[in-house]
Amino acid sequence: MLFNVRVPHPNATLNDVARLARVSARTVSRVVNDEGGFGPEVLARVQDAIAKTGYRPNRLARALVTRRTGIVGLVMPNVTDPYFAELADEFQTVAQNRGLNLIFAQHRNEVAAVGSIFETLSSFAVDGLIMYTAKGNVTAVLEHAAGGLPIVLIDQVLEAPNVASLCSTIGEGAESAVTHLLGRGRSRIVMIGNQQSALSALTPRRENGYQRALHNAGLVVDGRLIVRDDPTIEGGRRAIESVLASGVEFDAVFAYNDLVAVGAIQALSSAGKRIPDDVAIVGFDDINLCAALVPALSSVRLNREVGIQAFDALDVLQNNPGLSPLPVPLSTELVIRASSG
């Protein structure tokens, strides 16, 4: 039938190209995917037809048969946190370099959100998932991994088929930060922990590192120096205000993350304390803001190769269905700046 009743799509298809080039769809497919196995004359005709029609492969149709979408799901607590924003940026860069695309989803630490994110992403047949932990998502992870979905879990250890775990050495990083402060002659170090993680099942790795550092230096932990609040600027401010109000002496602060450190600095400044002269301070995560502050904030930098490592781990899972790889540690590095120099 020469006259098609249906409204033709504006976008040319493989068959349109084939017709114009007077070859089969199979041959066009070979050219498009650079498979070789066609003569120079045919190649020229096909290329010409592609140019004339403005043909673009439909990746949906391709994915339906190859079972590879080229889409990876990135699941995070929230991008509003600068630490996660910077990570999202890195994952985006690595994905782009590898010709992959990212569907982005936030779970905001709500268990229900994790469930629907899994539903949605797996219905799009994503090639895999890279996800940051939300409490209580273990069941959903296991279920979808068992169904064949490769999942790279970050900062959560789970040994199961089709699941890879990358885990930052947070405890070690915390220990090195506190050891650094001790080495600078500070001995009364406030530890600002995360109130929320204290409530969760996760062990407080920063606090453990803090304790080990003191122990290694032959010091005992003074419980009055350990405070916990929200992992935000406001939380840091409140935490330091409470320590100041308690009248306990201190000469350094190790904060749960950089935002907490910023809040601590605010509270210290308001109280007339000078940094680092009166109080040295070290944050955690080493977000971009650290270097821009005055004084610049020392911090524990998490391995920013995590993007590459995550996609590598995904590759391994994809090429070895059912594999249950060992957890991979991600290194941490103390970055010393003026706030504790």
Next chain:
Amino acid sequence: MLFNVRVPHPNATLNDVARLARVSARTVSRVVNDEGGFGPEVLARVQDAIAKTGYRPNRLARALVTRRTGIVGLVMPNVTDPYFAELADEFQTVAQNRGLNLIFAQHRNEVAAVGSIFETLSSFAVDGLIMYTAKGNVTAVLEHAAGGLPIVLIDQVLEAPNVASLCSTIGEGAESAVTHLLGRGRSRIVMIGNQQSALSALTPRRENGYQRALHNAGLVVDGRLIVRDDPTIEGGRRAIESVLASGVEFDAVFAYNDLVAVGAIQALSSAGKRIPDDVAIVGFDDINLCAALVPALSSVRLNREVGIQAFDALDVLQNNPGLSPLPVPLSTELVIRASSG
């Protein structure tokens, strides 16, 4: 043929369900999409079969025929900027509420990146694009819009079929900020502009607003008070340092954005200036950080309904192919806090 040689997919399909429920695929489709037109007994059998097989619709296959993927492309300069991170968060929330998913891409203000982003996203047959401007992307936008892709452009005006423009009233916001400072008795107001946008084709809307506010107050612009640098903390610091070094008197600062304001505050504090006593300051964008600073930073809040407006605009474009809607203004609102109180 009862025995299939191919390895069966772990995931059940519509046909698997149909076979088990002893109905046609068409009927299962009706149930899954809640189209009605089936008896209660059939419904029960199908639901049962869906439960037994763990069937999940394959959205790729559905999209291939419906020509709706449920995926929208979100294109931004970069998420590392807290302003865009907060916007990404908002778009994400609205998308989730509407049952849509976001493929996320950053162009980092590189023209080449915009081109490849368009290629990729349109090959996935996304339902539409929401994008923040990169200089020189007009051709690519027009080309893909002409091809039928609905595009919502934010902070860039372009009248073309299948393109909607949402544009913040940045000039008005700037004007209100400066008028507010004048009303607080400040008359020597430093304007920190963006060096980069000065070089681009975009008119410096904040600077225009600044000038209008002074003009309305019967004041003349002192060119020595207008400085330009990068839109970053460091840029703000450098800008104020240069003004301080020049010896020109000033009693207020209006900054290109909040990060610039933070840098300005740092430079002012280092110089022993008190805020707002010696120098009042107003930022732009009203990122979350503003409220957390001490003193809290006044800022111009851009309409944070932009998420809803963008998706609404996309809806309109999708339902009216070829439409070239009028640009929609997005309101701005001055948020007064301690830094200029």
Next chain:
DNA sequence: CTGAAAGCGCTTACAG
């Protein structure tokens, strides 16, 4: 109320 047929745009065996 239910189903058989065709097709979305591509790739995968297979044949020559």
Next chain:
DNA sequence: CTGAAAGCGCTTACAG
């Protein structure tokens, strides 16, 4: 070196 056929998992007309 090239092509005809079948099929990925779904929906869209259409028929009864």
